[in-house]
Amino acid sequence: MGSAGTVLRALEAVASAQPMGVSELARRLEISKPAAQRALLALAETGWIRRSEQQPGRWVLTVKVLDIANHLGGELGLRDLARPAMLELVRVTGEATHLSVLDGLDVVTIDEVESTEVVRIHWSIGTRGRAYATANGKALLANLPASQLSEHIPDPLEAFTENTITEVEKLHLELAEIRRRGYSVQHGELRSDVASISACICPVPDHPVASLSIFMPIQRYPADGGEQLGRLVADAAAKITAGLAGV
Template sequence: MRSVITALHVLDAVAERQPIGVSDLARAMDIPKSSVQRALRALESAGWIRSVAPEQGSGWVLTTKAGDLAQHIAGDLGVREAALPVMAELRDRTGEEVHLTIREDQEVVVIERVESTHPVRIHWPAGTRSPCHASANGKAILAHLRPADLAVALPGPLPGFTESTITAPEKLRAELAAVRARGYAVARSELRADIASVAAPILSPSGTPIAALSVFLPMHRLDDDTAPLGELVRANAQRIAAAVATR
């Protein structure tokens, strides 16, 4: 635990003083040079920092990974406010429940919802978690992750929940490529036999997925041709992304 805390303090110090060398870091933090070197190696291995050449100032600087994290946090804080009016409009156009989700490790979590106007609906409250590979929201986000982040989101065997769940990694990767190409994901009876959803990612300006927007409905109300609904969800996800980017 102590080494983790030291590494985080070193990361803070690099951010404040970059570019900065090992000796200067050790003096500024008043800790042994060997401890600083171990922390720097760990942070470099994890992709948080990189060394720069003497002509660029020498020492250590942050990588873009820190910026991606900041964008994700900013998006989570601002995305709810930006999304709610768009979600209400999307519900009014479709009559179906609309969800806003974020990814946490191997799952997506509903952080906002707007209820369906139909008398027959499925109760799916805020805070509900779903495996990424078995939901449209999850697949919409997974399709836009960097390879290293995708490996974290899909660390091992994919559990099946229904006969329609994609459990073969190669089949899922092909599905994610298709999702990325068309801009939206579809889940038909993949988590439960009676539910379906169509989702699109909400992307930061750098292309990092910060959330996903989806229409959530009973399976019997999903048309065979999902393209019109998919394009509608995609367009509204882009509206939210544009609003978040200006905040």
């Protein structure tokens, strides 16, 4: 197989077992370490992978993979599949709806439907936030295999507000509760004026693709702790998941 084929196989290998180092890639593809190193550098130069923040000698995917997926066509694009459920959530709740993905330690907003309320918070496409301090990010973290969590959780955990979780043990307990409950909640953890509720889009177990959330000024956060809204978001995320699984 030529060098282009090797690079593509390397991309597939990193996607299946990130973070991945040179030696592991060479063994998996049955190629020399120099060939593995060249393939990784070629992928890095073109923006497909980047060095792990937690393990600098190893490599992980970037969100460029998702950008390509979203250009596969109207039936296959994640944003196209998610848009009807997002619009319906906004219609029912009046609150903004976001679609987000993990990128290293951050969660990145890749689509938004704005709130119909007069008072709203602007959170544009491309905005980043630490995954552990957002509902979007916690929904994704909760659905990752334990072996990959360290790649997306910094040490130490920075406090952005007085409500931010800064103890790793407490964060892991919350992630377990999110898995049990089916949705995550963020109440003034990244910004003191913002609350959100999110659920994961995960067509294959342990391989979360994105998360769906509703996003509101903290004054409009429901008194019941978001249980009813959580069920709405979880149902909407499940519809998108089913759509992806059926592609």
